[in-house]
Amino acid sequence: MxxxxxxxxxxxxxxxxxxxxxxxxxxxxxxxxxxxxxxxxxxxxxxxxxxxxxxxxxxxxxxxxxxxxxxxxxxxxxxxxxxxxxxxxxxxxxxxxxxxxxxxxxxxxxxxxxxxxxxxxxxxxxxxxxxxxxxxxxxxxxxxxxxxxxxxxxxxxxxxxxxxxxxxxxxAAELKALEAALGQPKRPVVAVVGGAKVSTKLDLLANLVRKVDHLVIGGGMANTFLAAQGIDVGKSLAEHEMTDTALDILKKAEEAACQIVLPTDVVVAREFKAGAESETVAADACPPDAMILDAGPETVERICGIFDSSKTLIWNGPLGAFEIEPFDAATNAAAAKAAELARADALIAVAGGGDTVAALNRADAAGDFTYVSSAGGAFLEWMEGKTLPGVAALDPER
Known part of the structure; x- marks a missing residue:
């Protein structure tokens, strides 16, 4: 507009x-x-x-x-x-x-x-x-x-x-950055969406599968998608009641030729605390008494490869429990790769959302992203494809 x-x-x-x-x-x-x-x-x-x-x-x-x-x-x-x-x-x-x-x-x-x-x-x-x-x-x-x-x-x-x-x-800077990321982006476009619950980002996922080429899903949300596909996620945070919704999103992504990227290996632990004993296992091999707390190195390598071949990245949400070591490793590594590409002008990297900004700052990567939005709800609603009243009111043709 x-x-x-x-x-x-x-x-x-x-x-x-x-x-x-x-x-x-x-x-x-x-x-x-x-x-x-x-x-x-x-x-x-x-x-x-x-x-x-x-x-x-x-x-x-x-x-x-x-x-x-x-x-x-x-x-x-x-x-x-x-x-x-x-x-x-x-x-x-x-x-x-x-x-x-x-x-x-x-x-x-x-x-x-x-x-x-x-x-x-x-x-x-x-x-x-x-x-x-x-x-x-x-x-x-x-x-x-x-x-x-x-x-x-x-x-x-x-x-x-x-x-x-x-x-x-x-x-103006926010609007230009978001227009570059989702309005008329340079392709291929990859989106990273993380966080705890699929239920809080349904509109976002439904909009993105129609607009991006790759959709990386991380955090607790990834567990829900894994569980929906019949994978035992042990004691991991997951919304099992969202199985039908997750499968529907996967179907819509396939119809739109959007590649959904889920973890192929994961970092698991028996307790959620700093320095907890952890191990890396295949995504379908989570022990029944353990919980998935981060994406594994194989998954991170795959994500970084997608970043390498993409022209635009839009990021909302961490890949794991980034607040606690060692479960910040995947988020830190992917953020560092995105920052490196953005710094070299090889990738337009736009990010936003409270946890996202905190995660990128923790990874010391925010400064090299093309743009990091200071907005929370407005950034998310823009990503969901919604019209923002405060922006629409500025239209000189209104």
Whole structure:
């Protein structure tokens, strides 16, 4: 789809209402991980460089339409000012008199942060009057919160229909990366999907088998597929009630000429703890008193070979219980291979999802991927082929 970027907008002297995701971890009133704040800094810098006045809208936590002092955005001001390198002011509300006065008093070259949009029930309800109250504060709308784009809220969807709108730098980067991965990708395309349960990723798997050439399934999900094929997985995590669904996905993949890649060898252990005694066995030879906790080296070699022959990779979910050694080996090895190919411009490697980002960081591979999405639910829904309201609202042809 088409969308306008900051480059397409005249921002000089204009109030730019900018939706950001600064839902960052806090401890004792201080930001403990400023990654999300740092990722929006280029957007803020460009708005300021074009003569605009950034007024930030954001949510924090789930106050459910009520004022919850512990979920105020005010404690984020110092971290924002440090990341942006300019003074950041704070308004005690995101609409009404307090917000209007703060906007009117905002000096050129500085930034204003509005209070938590979710302190108003109209935000999550996408109430037209609340959206209009937000829109009344500015002249241009910039959405830089892809991670919230799957929600049809007033600050992500409603306001975009009331003002000239564009995507911020982070939003545009996310959209371009995902378009390259699933929209019009270079082929062959391989997807890696891991995680505990097939039931949480049914829409994702159903969409991917129609769009990719190879689908690597890992984690507990792989156990479910193995069990569906009559393989004894011992005491492994598996959704045996999903047998018919797993078989149906395998059938649809075959019809779509998508190769499903399941483990041919696995790492098993009798207990799930760091340093537990483990062994590698064939995928169909899991002892009845053991559990599968990772893919084996033969499987990893096969996956890496597929990476070698592919042009595009999209990754969501680990191949094993990556949080605990030695069951992180498969994820680490595959991530390292993908990073190596991406670094050499031989593979477009796009990844996203909370566990995925954590796994890639643990493998020290995230920095070499073509793009690692900071979005969770929005990234997953895009992979599922769903329309994201916050993205659709930016379409200039709407």
């Amino acid at each position: 088409a969308w306008k970027s900051l480059d397409d907008m005249d921002l000089n002297g204009k109030i730019v209402l900018t939706r950001v995701d600064i839902n960052v971890p806090m401890e004792d009133g201080r930001v403990t991980d400023a990654t999300r704040i740092e990722r929006i800094a280029p957007t803020i810098a460009d708005i300021l460089a074009k003569g605009g006045k950034p007024v930030l809208m954001a949510h924090f936590g789930r106050p459910k339409g009520k004022v919850v002092p512990e979920m105020s955005l005010e404690p984020l001001v110092p971290a924002l000012a440090e990341a942006f390198g300019v003074p950041v002011h704070f308004a005690s509300d995101c609409i009404g008199g307090a917000a209007k006065r703060a906007v009117a008093a905002l000096p050129a070259g500085e930034v204003l942060l509005l209070e938590n949009t979710r302190f108003h029930a109209g935000e999550e309800a996408n109430d037209k009057q609340f959206a209009a109250s937000l829109a009344a504060l500015g002249e241009v709308y910039c959405n830089d919160a892809f991670s919230a784009a799957h929600r049809a809220h007033a600050s992500t969807e409603g306001i975009a229909r009331l003002l000239k709108s564009c995507a911020g730098r982070l939003m």
